[in-house]
Amino acid sequence: MLGWLPENISEYAQGIDTLFALIYWITVVVFVLVMGTLIAFLIMYRHREGHRAEYIEGSTKLEIVWTTATTVIVFGLAMLSFPQWNNLKSAPDNPDYVVQVRGEQFNWYMIYPGPDNEIGTEDDLELENELHVPEDKLIQIILTSKDVIHSFFIPNLRLKQDALPNRFLDNIKFQATKPGTYEIPCAELCGFGHTTMVGFLHVHTQEEYDAWVKEQWSE
Amino acid sequence: MQENENISHEHDDDEQHEHAHDDNDTPQHTHEHDDGQHEHEHHHEESFIRKYIFSLDHKMIGKQFLVYGLIMLFVGGGLALLFRWQLAYPGRPLPIIGASQQYIDEGEIVTSNDKRWDKIFESEKEELMETHFPNGVIEDKTYNMLFTMHATIMVFFVVVPILVGAFGNFLIPLMIGTRDMAFPILNMLSFWLAVLAAIVMAAGFFVPGGHAGAGWTGYAPLSVDPQWTDVGWGQNLWAISLLIQGFSSLVGSINYITTVINMRAPGMTFFRLPLVIWSLFIVAILLLLAFPVLSSALALLIFDRLAGTTFFTTTTEGGGDPLLWQHLFWFFGHPEVYILILPGMGIASELIAVNSRKPIFGYRSMVYAMIAIAFLGWIVWGHHMFQSGMRPGMGSFFMTTTMLIAVPSAIKTFNWLGTMFRGSIRFTTPMLHGIAFVSMFVIGGLSGIYMANTPVDIYIHDTYYIVAHIHYVVFGGSLFAMFGGIVFWYPKMYGRYMNDTLSKIHFWITFIAFNCTFFPMHILGVGGHMRRIANPQFYDFLQGFEGMNIFITMSAFTLGFAQLILVFNFFWSMKLGKVAEKNPWNVTTLEWEAPTPVPHGNFAQIPTVYRGPYEYSVPGEESDWIPQAQPEHAPASAGD
Numbered sequence: 001m002l003g004w005l006p007e008n009i010s011e012y013a014q015g016i017d018t019l020f021a022l023i024y025w026i027t028v029v030v031f032v033l034v035m036g037t038l039i040a041f042l043i044m045y046r047h048r049e050g051h052r053a054e055y056i057e058g059s060t061k062l063e064i065v066w067t068t069a070t071t072v073i074v075f076g077l078a079m080l081s082f083p084q085w086n087n088l089k090s091a092p093d094n095p096d097y098v099v100q101v102r103g104e105q106f107n108w109y110m111i112y113p114g115p116d117n118e119i120g121t122e123d124d125l126e127l128e129n130e131l132h133v134p135e136d137k138l139i140q141i142i143l144t145s146k147d148v149i150h151s152f153f154i155p156n157l158r159l160k161q162d163a164l165p166n167r168f169l170d171n172i173k174f175q176a177t178k179p180g181t182y183e184i185p186c187a188e189l190c191g192f193g194h195t196t197m198v199g200f201l202h203v204h205t206q207e208e209y210d211a212w213v214k215e216q217w218s219e
Numbered sequence: 220m221q222e223n224e225n226i227s228h229e230h231d232d233d234e235q236h237e238h239a240h241d242d243n244d245t246p247q248h249t250h251e252h253d254d255g256q257h258e259h260e261h262h263h264e265e266s267f268i269r270k271y272i273f274s275l276d277h278k279m280i281g282k283q284f285l286v287y288g289l290i291m292l293f294v295g296g297g298l299a300l301l302f303r304w305q306l307a308y309p310g311r312p313l314p315i316i317g318a319s320q321q322y323i324d325e326g327e328i329v330t331s332n333d334k335r336w337d338k339i340f341e342s343e344k345e346e347l348m349e350t351h352f353p354n355g356v357i358e359d360k361t362y363n364m365l366f367t368m369h370a371t372i373m374v375f376f377v378v379v380p381i382l383v384g385a386f387g388n389f390l391i392p393l394m395i396g397t398r399d400m401a402f403p404i405l406n407m408l409s410f411w412l413a414v415l416a417a418i419v420m421a422a423g424f425f426v427p428g429g430h431a432g433a434g435w436t437g438y439a440p441l442s443v444d445p446q447w448t449d450v451g452w453g454q455n456l457w458a459i460s461l462l463i464q465g466f467s468s469l470v471g472s473i474n475y476i477t478t479v480i481n482m483r484a485p486g487m488t489f490f491r492l493p494l495v496i497w498s499l500f501i502v503a504i505l506l507l508l509a510f511p512v513l514s515s516a517l518a519l520l521i522f523d524r525l526a527g528t529t530f531f532t533t534t535t536e537g538g539g540d541p542l543l544w545q546h547l548f549w550f551f552g553h554p555e556v557y558i559l560i561l562p563g564m565g566i567a568s569e570l571i572a573v574n575s576r577k578p579i580f581g582y583r584s585m586v587y588a589m590i591a592i593a594f595l596g597w598i599v600w601g602h603h604m605f606q607s608g609m610r611p612g613m614g615s616f617f618m619t620t621t622m623l624i625a626v627p628s629a630i631k632t633f634n635w636l637g638t639m640f641r642g643s644i645r646f647t648t649p650m651l652h653g654i655a656f657v658s659m660f661v662i663g664g665l666s667g668i669y670m671a672n673t674p675v676d677i678y679i680h681d682t683y684y685i686v687a688h689i690h691y692v693v694f695g696g697s698l699f700a701m702f703g704g705i706v707f708w709y710p711k712m713y714g715r716y717m718n719d720t721l722s723k724i725h726f727w728i729t730f731i732a733f734n735c736t737f738f739p740m741h742i743l744g745v746g747g748h749m750r751r752i753a754n755p756q757f758y759d760f761l762q763g764f765e766g767m768n769i770f771i772t773m774s775a776f777t778l779g780f781a782q783l784i785l786v787f788n789f790f791w792s793m794k795l796g797k798v799a800e801k802n803p804w805n806v807t808t809l810e811w812e813a814p815t816p817v818p819h820g821n822f823a824q825i826p827t828v829y830r831g832p833y834e835y836s837v838p839g840e841e842s843d844w845i846p847q848a849q850p851e852h853a854p855a856s857a858g859d
Binding site: 001002004005006013015016019020023026027030031034035037038041042045046047048051052053054055056057058059062063066067070071073074075077078081082084085086088089090105147148149151153155156158159160161162163164165166167169171182183185186187188189190191192193194195196198 | 358359360362363432433434438440441447448449532533534535541542575576577578579580581582583584606607608611614615618619622623625626629630632633634636637639640641642643644645646654657658661662665666668669672673674675677678680681682741742745746747749751752753754757758759760835836837838843
């Protein structure tokens, strides 16, 4: 099952895969134990002539055991997840680059602040469905939508966040570790063109990225 | 049992009523509790309309809900098969109705279908087929409509009407030992409102622009403004129909709650109620409290759509908030999920106890666990909204409450295992369904942990992982319990057995095809395959899943066609099934005390209850079951 996960190229989200694997093994063990017991019971206690069921109304001791055991496991998992979650969903303090992303039926518009590092000024650059970032740098995304709710999903970064109309969410960040091109589908139904809404994340090496910047803002 | 000789008679209802009336050979029943209900037994003959259409009898209304639900099951399932076709073969014309590839590419008429399509395209009139399925190919917009309506119909028109409407109506009065529901007219109203809702919902398919296409969750602003979806009155009718269905559920739930609280037979204390009645009672309370929230949200949505308000939309000048819809919808929606599964748990408990010939292990913890699930159901709605832009801090709260639900779920699972422990398990068809319920519920429960975990949910949210999870809970859980319940109570409902060979064939095909259909969806989800996309082949990172999608579609078709066996068996057995005795499975609960088929008014005398519902294999007793209505120290009449 774990082998089906797409390649993880995120510095931040390694923990997601670790948690996934942990839960996977817990659930596999529980599943095997429960199903094994069930099948064993079905075979051992199948109806046989002359055999009678035993009148057992329950056991308070056992109820306490499995209630406590389950509670401990789920609370343990929750405790492990809190710090991860808070870390993943908090706005970065000192991002290296900031890009605003706007979902709009049925495209992603990427707005780069340009040399003045401010969005909403004349030197902004707006690209359709193309997100260019350098590798190993902390990128902050300011996410918004023009019309309906979209969801910004980059499978290889284990990143997903809904884009809301008229809200600018600033708690999306990533650090990509491997140059390449990755897809950015929309994960929230957004209308008849939902299926074809896809952008591309281009992770460049720093030199490539600098060259790209030069090309874009040279005029 | 006492009335066995009735059974071989022709099942003419009038004759049966007389038997019920003559049926005074139940000496153990005390008579003083009969408080003037005798006129029920001497009721006049009813006209066809009164008896089969506008019936006030809870059993007939239950059967009406059952047939209603089965019909809708085929509508909902058919929609699923249509979009499964598209997922396996994106853009390929549908079989049977589709045009040939030559016609699509070059306009050359090859098959008779091509001729038909040619005529449709030539005609001036805008035909439904032309806009939804040109050449037999499912348009992306049509695809949205198909999955939206599949979920809407399955949730609101199949699972709730069957589990709550049919089993609730049929079982509650019989199992608590009373003659009918507290409010028979409200009961009838509940069914006919559901029919009205279904008609309004069906009408949505035929309006210009097609039916609702914003998902069964109808997220705003997509559902608010026709400009985002090109859907006009379809979405309005969707909302109006659900409003009507809400009233139907409300009326029904008031009835259930009142009946269970006030009309239990003498001696039937709350802790002598069978678990299925507990589950239906709890579900009725959930319905009563949850549905008004959905109704309010739907009313606001209709205002937004038709009266120009902005509850769920936002502009730079102000307005409402799209997240408000999600909060309202899921505040209803999560209890709704438990409304779908709790009656299944109740039914499975009956099936497992009866066929293991043992008392329910930890009866009281089973009840408390259901109450706990119902209570926790109110404070977990935010787990649907982890990635919605809701404050992340709230995510931690909702993760904790959601994880907690694992505790009562585990209690229930272990208690089912405990019930089988040292039992004498009879592998009847209902038991097979009960075992399937437990196994599938275990998978559905465990897969829920992944999504409850907020960091993991970031990745698998809105992928096929959730699709797999919901289907393991609602199909693997609720529907298997429903199938088991139908086979189990069929002899009481119709006085005949369903054909056992057909039932077993239906079970095995369904069980295998179900797992082949839905288990691979976990893998799709892990691969990042989004839900609600019409063409997975459009994405590079999903190229590897084509084969799996085709396999799922094949399995889905098998699963769908297997249900024809059930329906054939259901109607065939009504007339031609083996005639059933009064209590064919040797069950302790009260519904089996009533004669078969159950006459109007149910019991000749209202039974008195002397013990709990699961007195199986009591030490020192000759028979391995003691009916609830059998007095202490009476000569054992059981099992003869």
